[in-house]
Amino acid sequence: MISVAIIDDHKILTEGLANLIDESGIATVIGVAHSAADCRLSLGFWRPDVLLLDVGLPDVSGVDFCREVKAQFPEINVLALTTHNEYAIVRQMLDNGASGYLVKNAMADEVLAGIAAVAAGRTFLCHEIDLLMKKPSSKNIWLSPRERELLRLISEGLTNGEIAEQIFLSPETIKGYRKNLLLKLGAKNTAVLVKMALEQKLI
Amino acid sequence: MISVAIIDDHKILTEGLANLIDESGIATVIGVAHSAADCRLSLGFWRPDVLLLDVGLPDVSGVDFCREVKAQFPEINVLALTTHNEYAIVRQMLDNGASGYLVKNAMADEVLAGIAAVAAGRTFLCHEIDLLMKKPSSKNIWLSPRERELLRLISEGLTNGEIAEQIFLSPETIKGYRKNLLLKLGAKNTAVLVKMALEQKLI
DNA sequence: CGTACTTACCCCCCAAAGGGGGTTTTTAAT
DNA sequence: ATTAAAAACCCCCTTTGGGGGGTAAGTACG
Structure with a gap:
């Protein structure tokens, strides 16, 4: 049993x-x-x-x-x-x-x-x-640990500069991640990015 | 019975x-x-x-x-x-x-x-x-129907101009609503606004 | 009748985001 | 050994957002 x-x-x-x-x-x-x-x-x-x-x-x-x-x-x-x-x-x-x-x-x-x-x-x-x-679907998105971390910080309202300070990277790097996240999730801007992150439980 | x-x-x-x-x-x-x-x-x-x-x-x-x-x-x-x-x-x-x-x-x-x-x-x-x-709590937020509508459109990624076109209002009015929503929810920026909207099921 | 709330509108100014183009190093898989 | 991906970095330029100040009509309610 x-x-x-x-x-x-x-x-x-x-x-x-x-x-x-x-x-x-x-x-x-x-x-x-x-x-x-x-x-x-x-x-x-x-x-x-x-x-x-x-x-x-x-x-x-x-x-x-x-x-x-x-x-x-x-x-x-x-x-x-x-x-x-x-x-x-x-x-x-x-x-x-x-x-x-x-x-x-x-x-x-x-x-x-x-x-x-x-x-x-x-x-x-x-x-x-x-x-x-x-089923391979565009909705089955998988992010790297770093990307998930960035997404979390973005959703908490930190600006590129603040994120850069917090994780000791250049603001330009953060900008790059941000662009990449928008591209990966097919989001038009931050608002949609945060919405998708929460809806798809990415963070 | x-x-x-x-x-x-x-x-x-x-x-x-x-x-x-x-x-x-x-x-x-x-x-x-x-x-x-x-x-x-x-x-x-x-x-x-x-x-x-x-x-x-x-x-x-x-x-x-x-x-x-x-x-x-x-x-x-x-x-x-x-x-x-x-x-x-x-x-x-x-x-x-x-x-x-x-x-x-x-x-x-x-x-x-x-x-x-x-x-x-x-x-x-x-x-x-x-x-x-x-319990009167700062988390017990109640929005007017118009505010909820704006919040929904913001979370869908529309810009002030796009929202203005869609609901036939001035972009400046939309900006006003946006400021008010940030104030009401105590959100720092759009990212936080969308996050709070979804978490508190306001939209 | 007054008060409170909603809805709607306007100005200035600067910080931040987003679009475009790139490079390099490290790490993991084949 | 080669490829592919992740992680980190940089510059230019335009659009959008956010902070600060407002005004004013409509309406709901006691």
Whole structure:
């Protein structure tokens, strides 16, 4: 029997989900947490085979928490469970150690299939995400770490000069990055750039 | 017995939620839809006392759908059920006819209390939202329709001149609105303005 | 009747962004 | 060893944005 822990702040969802898993016969829920802090306290005792992890936690980013969990318990298979269907989020989760990714509007059988797959050491993407990751789309934009950093600073309202000061580069360099970001995202100006960055969860 | 219909695209959540409601003894679920389109087809047959409405539907904005439902079936009490805890969203839902508002991480008993309250014709806000709406905070920003329109056009990357052309106003007027928006939201520049607009769901 | 808010308009001035053209070094992959 | 990408840098020029000051009509509400 596969042991599963769930971490999600939506209490209504966790109850239903725990029921679903327990009644499936393939897995059993050994713990539920509603925040990353709760989870840190218990995860060492639970030692689940699979951790169902919501990306939209109240206290920390799911990406960071996934990395944290994998660093401390590499044997736990993390299965992301979230509302986000953006390329950048999926990719960041997978890059940070997640074994699978489910969107919350997936069917119940996909949840069980995902749990079984990641418990067996395989990777699993639900149908919708599988399509998203395979289909080469102009919306599937991937930025370098430096570009993401610049985008973050731009969205915080820093001017080229201020950014240059903060990260010890020439203002002309910042200008170059900015031009490149506009080109890469196909944005007309800063307003659109920030909008796309937030909508596509690039920062 | 109160009759309830649920509209939410998160299938895992609706199953658990329907169970919870049916077992409470105070209400019974007479229908579930996973999109606004599905709901339109069935709502006339169901005629529920309470409609549990997710604001993050895949096909239309929950605000628009709420207005639509109330226009067609004024006797149905709409209870918003969503992840969003932003002032602007709550206010827009209430302005468009919702009788109550629940966040998805609310406890199960709040869901039942909310259903009972709105079925009885009262309004209901879950604890977290009640606090949010009462506490006068600098984050509780409310814009006039015109300001929201301007904010939308700015976030789409239009320049003052382009906006002026589109809505038949002087570019200087647009500039005035822009300055006022920066002041109202406390934003340093357009980048921050767009970021705040999206984060606080003002557009 | 007054007050507050929305909508609409105008001036000057300079800082910042955006379009165009480039170069070099380092790093990673094939 | 070659290629490709990321990271860093530079100059010229025009458009746009943002800070500072305003004015004034319309309307909603007590």
